Amino acid sequence: xxxxxxxxxxxxxxxxxxxxxxxxxxxxxxxxxxxxxxxxxxxxxxxxxxxxxxxxxxxxxxxxxxxxxxxxxxxxxxxxxxxxxxxxxxxxxxxxxxxxxxxxxxxxxxxxxxxxxxxxxxxxxxxxxxxxxxxxxxxxxxxxxxxxxxxxxxxxxxxxxxxxxxxxxxxxxxxxxxxxxxxxxxxxxxxxxxxxxxxxxxxxxxxxxxxxxxxxxxxxxxxxxxxxxxxxxxxxxxxxxxxxxxxxxxxxxxxxxxxxxxxxxxxxxxxxxxxxxxxxxxxxxxxxxxxxxxxxxxxxxxxxxxxxxxxxxxxxxxxxxxxxxxxxxx
Amino acid sequence: xxxxxxxxxxxxxxxxxxxxxxxxxxxxxxxxxxxxxxxxxxxxxxxxxxxxxxxxxxxxxxxxxxxxxxxxxxxxxxxxxxxxxxxxxxxxxxxxxxxxxxxxxxxxxxxxxxxxxxxxxxxxxxxxxxxxxxxxxxxxxxxxxxxxxxxxxxxxxxxxxxxxxxxxxxxxxxxxxxxxxxxxxxxxxxxxxxxxxxxxxxxxxxxxxxxxxxxxxxxxxxxxxxxxxxxxxxxxxxxxxxxxxxxxxxxxxxxxxxxxxxxxxxxxxxxxxxxxxxxxxxxxxxxxxxxxxxxxxxxxxxxxxxxxxxxxxxxxxxxxxxxxxxxxxxxxxxxxxxxxxxxxxxxxxxxxxxxxxxxxxxxxxxxxxxxxxxxxxxxxxxxxxxxxxxxxxxxxxxxxxxxxxxxxxxxxxxxxxxxxxxxxxxxxxxxxxxxxxxx
Numbered sequence: 001x002x003x004x005x006x007x008x009x010x011x012x013x014x015x016x017x018x019x020x021x022x023x024x025x026x027x028x029x030x031x032x033x034x035x036x037x038x039x040x041x042x043x044x045x046x047x048x049x050x051x052x053x054x055x056x057x058x059x060x061x062x063x064x065x066x067x068x069x070x071x072x073x074x075x076x077x078x079x080x081x082x083x084x085x086x087x088x089x090x091x092x093x094x095x096x097x098x099x100x101x102x103x104x105x106x107x108x109x110x111x112x113x114x115x116x117x118x119x120x121x122x123x124x125x126x127x128x129x130x131x132x133x134x135x136x137x138x139x140x141x142x143x144x145x146x147x148x149x150x151x152x153x154x155x156x157x158x159x160x161x162x163x164x165x166x167x168x169x170x171x172x173x174x175x176x177x178x179x180x181x182x183x184x185x186x187x188x189x190x191x192x193x194x195x196x197x198x199x200x201x202x203x204x205x206x207x208x209x210x211x212x213x214x215x216x217x218x219x220x221x222x223x224x225x226x227x228x229x230x231x232x233x234x235x236x237x238x239x240x241x242x243x244x245x246x247x248x249x250x251x252x253x254x255x256x257x258x259x260x261x262x263x264x265x266x267x268x269x270x271x272x273x274x275x276x277x278x279x280x281x282x283x284x285x286x287x288x289x290x291x292x293x294x295x296x297x298x299x300x301x302x303x304x305x306x307x308x309x310x311x312x313x314x315x316x317x318x319x320x321x322x323x324x325x326x327x328x329x330x
Numbered sequence: 331x332x333x334x335x336x337x338x339x340x341x342x343x344x345x346x347x348x349x350x351x352x353x354x355x356x357x358x359x360x361x362x363x364x365x366x367x368x369x370x371x372x373x374x375x376x377x378x379x380x381x382x383x384x385x386x387x388x389x390x391x392x393x394x395x396x397x398x399x400x401x402x403x404x405x406x407x408x409x410x411x412x413x414x415x416x417x418x419x420x421x422x423x424x425x426x427x428x429x430x431x432x433x434x435x436x437x438x439x440x441x442x443x444x445x446x447x448x449x450x451x452x453x454x455x456x457x458x459x460x461x462x463x464x465x466x467x468x469x470x471x472x473x474x475x476x477x478x479x480x481x482x483x484x485x486x487x488x489x490x491x492x493x494x495x496x497x498x499x500x501x502x503x504x505x506x507x508x509x510x511x512x513x514x515x516x517x518x519x520x521x522x523x524x525x526x527x528x529x530x531x532x533x534x535x536x537x538x539x540x541x542x543x544x545x546x547x548x549x550x551x552x553x554x555x556x557x558x559x560x561x562x563x564x565x566x567x568x569x570x571x572x573x574x575x576x577x578x579x580x581x582x583x584x585x586x587x588x589x590x591x592x593x594x595x596x597x598x599x600x601x602x603x604x605x606x607x608x609x610x611x612x613x614x615x616x617x618x619x620x621x622x623x624x625x626x627x628x629x630x631x632x633x634x635x636x637x638x639x640x641x642x643x644x645x646x647x648x649x650x651x652x653x654x655x656x657x658x659x660x661x662x663x664x665x666x667x668x669x670x671x672x673x674x675x676x677x678x679x680x681x682x683x684x685x686x687x688x689x690x691x692x693x694x695x696x697x698x699x700x701x702x703x704x705x706x707x708x709x710x711x712x713x714x715x716x717x718x719x720x721x722x723x724x725x726x727x728x729x730x731x732x733x734x735x736x737x738x739x740x741x742x743x744x745x746x747x748x749x750x751x752x753x754x755x756x757x758x759x760x761x762x763x764x765x766x767x768x769x
Contacts, residue, residue: 029433032426129520129552137521137553138450139421141477231422233451238422275430282415283368 008177012261016170023162028155031162033275035230037268038169042223044251044263045176046216051257052180053212054192055109059117060248063217065124065240066094067224072140072234081146083164083229090225091218098217102210121245128236139235142228165226169264172222177260179215188212250289254296256303266304359411360404360673363437365424366662367444368416371554371580375608376444376658380467381414382651383659386643387666388412395646397638399700405673406684410666413437417444421451428452432461438687439463441665444579444658446470446491446523447553453477456484462687466665467658469494469625470522471530471755474711481714485694487668487706488661489718489748491523491576491603492530492755494625496747496763497720498601499534501740502572502621507539509599514572515545517561519553519581527576527603533759545570558585562592571598578604586612595620606630609725609734610656616734620725628660630736631721632703640702654733664701668716671699707744710751717744743769 005013023031043064050057067090074086105116129137144151145161152160179185187208190198195205228234238244247270255266277288300306364384367377388410390396394403404410413435417424424443431437439462443449449468454477456463463484465473469491478484502510514535518524532544545568549561562585565573577585582605589595595617605622606629624631632640633654643663647655672694676685679693696713699706709717723736746768749758758764 027433029430032429032433036426132525136525138447141451141454227422231425232455233422233425235421235447235451237420241420278416278427279430279435285416286369 006181008259008261009174012170012173012177015261015264016166019166020163023159028158031158032230033271034268035162035165036227037264037271038165039223039227039230039267040248040251040270041255041264041267042169042172042226043220043248044255044267045173045260046219046223047248047252048255048257048260048263049176049180049188049212049216049219051252052188052192053209055209055212056114056249056252057117057216057245058114058249059119059121059242059245060216060220061240061242061244062117062121062124063094063098063220064224064227064244064248065121065128065236066097066217067091067221067226068228068234068239069128069134069140069224070094070221071225071228072142073134075142076135076140079143081143083145083147083161086145086229087168087222087225090228091221094221094224095214095218098220099210099214101217102213105213106206106210118242118245121240122242125236125240125242128240135235137236139233139238142232142234145229161229165230168222168226172219173260173264176215176219180260184208184211250293252303253293254303256300256305258302258305258308262303262305269304358408360406360408360439361411361413361435361437362666362669363428363431363435363440363442364412364414364662365417365427365440365442365448366414367418367579368414370418371556371584372418372444374580375583375611376467376579377417379607379656380442380444380658380662382647383655383661383663384412384414384666386647386650386659387663390642390646391666391670395642397642400639400667400670400674402674405670406677408684417442417448421447424448425451425455428455428461429459432459437461439669439690441669442466442662443468445521445553446472446526447521449473450477450522453484457482462691464665464668467661468523470526472522472526474715475754479711481711482691485668485708485714485716487665487708487716488626489716489720489744490755491527491625492749492759493717493720493744493747494603494623495527495530495574495576496534496759497722497742498574498603498621498623499531499538500742500747500768501722502601503535503539503542505738505740506599506621509571510539510542511571513543513545513570514574515565515568515570516548517565517573517575517577517585518548518550519577520550521553523578524550524553524576528574530755530759531574531601531603533756534763537759537762542572554581556581556584558588561585562589562594565589565594565598566592572601573598574601574603575605576603578607583608583612586616590615590617604657605725606657608656610654613734614727616725618725618727621722622725622736623720623722624657624660625720626657626661626718627703627721627741628664629655629657630734631723631739632660633735635703637700637703639700643702660702664706667701668694668699668706671697709744710748717748719743720747743767 043060047060070090070093071086074080074089108116128134147160191205191208198205251266251270255262273292277285281288366380367373392409441464443465444467446468449465453473457478460483465486471490471492516528518528551561601621603623606624609616672690676689676693680689697708704719706716706718720742721739723739725734726737728735746766749755750765
């Protein structure tokens with residue numbers, strides 16, 4: 001295991017390879033769900049970074065919306081459909097905004113932090129819904145995405161987008177994972193555990209939070225940009241309204257904070273539950289979603305990742321009698 | 331530990347249980363995806379009545395209960411397998427859902443959509459995934475004038491909003507010109523339907539009533555916002571006597587309740603372009619003396635239509651649901667009748683064999699078919715956009731029937747209120763409605 005490739009790194013890489021292989025065997029609708037899971041999982045990854053330092057945001061649709069609308073507006077007003085350019089812009093705009101907001105938000109903790117985020121996301125929502133030049137409540141439809149000089153048509157376009165999103169998401173997840181394992185990254189836990197002690201060690205808790213908030217915004221913008229290209233349409237109700245932020249918190253709770261891969265698995269599970277609930281119980285699908293959340297909180301308080309912890313613990317327990325026997329022999 | 335695992339297993343089982351698909355394979359049916367509002371503010375006053383209309387007309391078609399010309403069973407002999415699903419959740423979600431319905435559930439056609447916002451979002455996608463889509467209600471003219479200019483798979487089986495708002499302008503200017511001396515003002519939801527409705531009405535008024543001036547500030551509250559206190563205050567202070575509003579569904583219901591309490595309807599005359607949607611539901615609480623429309627000849631305007639098809643629908647609807655059918659039921663049923671007409675005709679043209687989607691599309695393009703209340707002519711946008719006549723009247727409570735009725739009804743023929751084929755709505759209105767034939 002090198003510095004860059006620990007177990008999680010390998011798992012993410014294997015995940016990427018699996019995605020690329022399964023692409024050729026899955027129906028179109030499932031690919032759309034996988035794409036959406038990558039997008040929403042990215043935003044939940046942003047929440048994970050914050051959550052590790054004990055902060056939760058009820059308004060991460062802010063960055064999701066920023067990413068998505070940046071892509072849509074570039075397509076609409078500049079006519080540029082290049083995926084690399086539009087996604088980069090979406091990430092930079094969302095990240096830049098997170099950095100600017102960070103100066104204010106890094107001073108708040110707990111419920112104040114969560115609700116201030118919500119407030120800012122609803123300001124974005126209000127602006128998007130009111131201004132007809134930004135598509136108003138109808139939103140904006142996107143043209144077909146291109147990739148540098150490659151402009152695929154029909155099914156090839158979906159495959160290209162899927163590969164693009166998968167590889168990019170892999171890179172983002174790897175980067176975040178690497179960051180979380182750095183000294184700065186480990187400070188997240190320190191902030192959560194004891195801010196005063198961290199300050200006495202000579203680090204600034206506020207600065208640590210600011211960096212994390214910016215990263216979280218960058219990743220959120222990335223998710224929004226991918227979502228916009230996947231769906232081909234953005235509107236404020238689906239991109240910046242508060243229930244969307246709620247979805248992200250849902251996914252974050254579902255996945256837990258154990259590992260950078262968890263949000264993507266959580267997002268996929270979330271999309272699947274939602275799809276089938278919507279289909280099988282058209283009148284009460286929201287109830288199913290709420291019920292699932294309740295079950296998760298009751299039985300898996302640390303999210304899906306508690307299953308992995310459980311498995312690890314069980315393995316350790318199974319190993320223990322054997323080790324004891326060894327000792328006895330000696 | 332063991333206990334914990336048991337819990338985990340319970341959780342996983344329940345999640346898996348939700349994920350189970352009940353995919354019963356049935357051959358020889360036509361799978362029809364039907365989006366309508368089942369939850370949220372659009373549901374009670376629009377989505378659910380629409381669903382009732384759908385279920386009734388599908389029952390009629392599948393059992394062969396309908397009178398001529400639809401007295402054969404099914405679509406081209408095959409029964410309809412309806413997949414009714416929720417339109418709530420915004421355009422982006424509906425785009426995903428449409429893809430799901432086509433690529434996952436394999437629907438043969440989609441009939442539905444109420445909100446103009448949804449239609450604007452799904453229009454291009456329907457063409458992209460190549461699914462025959464009959465838009466039943468949504469009114470924004472942008473669908474064919476801006477988003478999909480050369481439609482193949484996309485149709486709309488009722489007039490778009492322009493016809494309705496032109497009719498409104500013609501009606502008020504000819505019937506009640508005295509109300510307009512202080513001008514008129516608008517109260518519309520801030521999305522495609524509301525913005526387009528106001529724009530079309532305002533443009534039409536410039537032609538039919540050039541002396542009446544629009545107020546400087548119009549009200550554009552958010553769709554489904556539900557609280558209209560400040561708008562009502564502003565309207566009470568405003569000088570114009572006439573208020574144009576394209577509110578519908580739950581918003582309209584909420585607005586009427588709040589405006590009634592403050593006596594707004596006593597001081598203003600409203601033109602509720604689709605106000606009929608809630609008139610039956612509110613009964614006596616719906617204000618009298620207001621000008622209401624249905625974007626055609628539906629609901630309250632169809633009560634006395636004596637065609638056997640309409641009489642069957644009125645009778646069976648009242649029997650099944652205990653209330654008269656309002657426009658959502660009519661409009662959705664009209665869309666499904668359009669599908670029935672197209673499938674049956676395509677089968678006839680195909681020598682009695684079940685038609686392909688392309689043949690169905692060909693049969694519907696530019697067709698004229700009988701609906702519950704009157705005729706539908708697929709006249710505009712390369713034969714993909716319907717026109718119907720447009721009826722306008724004033725609400726009054728009928729003590730004998732115990733329900734709301736319309737009086738002073740004027741019927742505008744389709745060519746009087748709709749632009750001719752090939753001309754877009756806004757240029758047509760700005761150019762003085764050239765080619766309008768009002769008989």
